[in-house]
Amino acid sequence: MSEITPDLVRHLGVLARIQLDEEEVTRLTGELDAIVDNIAKVGEVATSDVAATSHPIPLQNVFRPDEVGGMLSLDEVLQNAPDADGSRFRVTAILGEEQ
Template identity: 75%
Template sequence: MSEITPDLVRHLGVLARIRLSDDEVERLTGQLDAIVDNIAKVSQVATPDVPATSHPIALRNVFRADVPGDMLTPEQVLQNAPDAADGRFRVTAILGEEQ
């Protein structure tokens, strides 16, 4: 049988500073009971020869090597800019303005 009782659920609610109604206590008692039972079942089948995992699929690095390639010239970069000056993008000033 389970070790989860309504009194334990109320106590957990107090520790978590969650106000629980009687209906919530009743519902959570059953839900927590099922969770504890399922954890116990998993613990029964866990064997020491099976390594613990944090992810069901082995993770690998999917990034390419960081090698510089062909780069645009400053003229190519600025050719479609709405406004440019002195080899830079020109934008409306936003700092120091009154709003």
């Protein structure tokens, strides 16, 4: 028995605010039903003796040593700023409070 019905697809379209025509509803009903069936099949073979994995091979972070490099001067930092006030960036107030 199919879990995904055209009415359910229409409802999901409304929830997602996606306008679907009847051709799309018909196509998506079949596609979503196939997806749900495949997920159910995976659930049938997944057993408690199989360890859960997030990646098929072990991963580790590759870090580089921190090295102090050259720093930008104040003029270099502010040269591309849309608006600056002396030694600071000037930005529009975002909290509705004028300062």
